Amino acid sequence: MVPEDEALMRRIAVGDEAAFALLMDRHLSRAVALATRVTGSRAVADEIAQECFLRVWTKAASWQPTARVSTWLWRIVMNLSLDHMRKARPEPLDDVPEPVDPGLSPEAETERNALGRALEAALAGLPARQSQAVRLCLIDGFSQSEASAALDVTEGALESLLVRARRALRASLAAYAPAEVGQA
Template sequence: MASISDLDQITKAAAGDRGAQAALVNRHMDMIFRVAYRMLGDQAEAEDVTQETFLRAWKILPDWQPKAKFSTWACTVALNLCRDRLRKKRPILMDTPPERVDMALRPDERLASAQAIMGIEAHIAALPERQKEALTLSALEGLGNKQAAEVMDITVHALESLLGRARRTLRAALMEQESKD
């Protein structure tokens, strides 16, 4: 069965088709949640941002003008909601690392791997907000530079500059941490 495009789903969802609405949520929810979680470092906050993003989507669907992909628009909304929340409070570090630990590892190797992930996540969380956004969208979510730049409302050149600074900062922090260990 061929995949139905976002534009077809948007048209049906705008007309009240619950199945089309569910399909849009299923297609884009994971990415929106991951972006929000990486920006906010809090699962409950990320869930709230994800829900708010889709609530806003349902309100605008009847007037949707496909100037950008739905995923780009949704990421932009989620990122703006994250920015609003971050302005209201200080950034916090993630409580737990993402669940990407290789279960084939011995327990001591899993612990070391989890600690390494926590260290990297802490360094990412400490980046300036715009660098963290660029890194999250491009490197962690796999958006192309053009789409990530659209989400952030900047040029591709500016995005690449933010990515370069973020990577240099992370590299320096990790090298410093390694020399201490």
């Protein structure tokens, strides 16, 4: 039987390294993905994830099970990521082209790449909280409960952020799908 995160936290609080390794294995990739989305840098995201799990190890004894462990982890990652963004100028995203899909024609590939760049530009143009809400819920697959906890807002406030973000994204991306924009 696989232990629940809360049981692992109780074991980590008394210094159980195996429990810590299991919790880290379970959540590291998602922590790195979240930090990468916020910071735009995989290298910075790796550092943030390491700092997050260092805090888990050092603060495990004071952890209170008022929320799920994963929600607590995403809040730590989000706070560390936002702290990094406040302290440092954002680094430009890597200019490495996406792998070519052999099933797409060159024209379709070019169009897909242009749409991806337009989406990134539209997300960058949103207010920070709206952009974070979109990335968490629509890109990273967080539930609204998890995302609201990570952003430290109510679920109602998160929904408002998402509604405003969707409206702004529809307007920004209207040129790419004018017939579909009004239907969404």
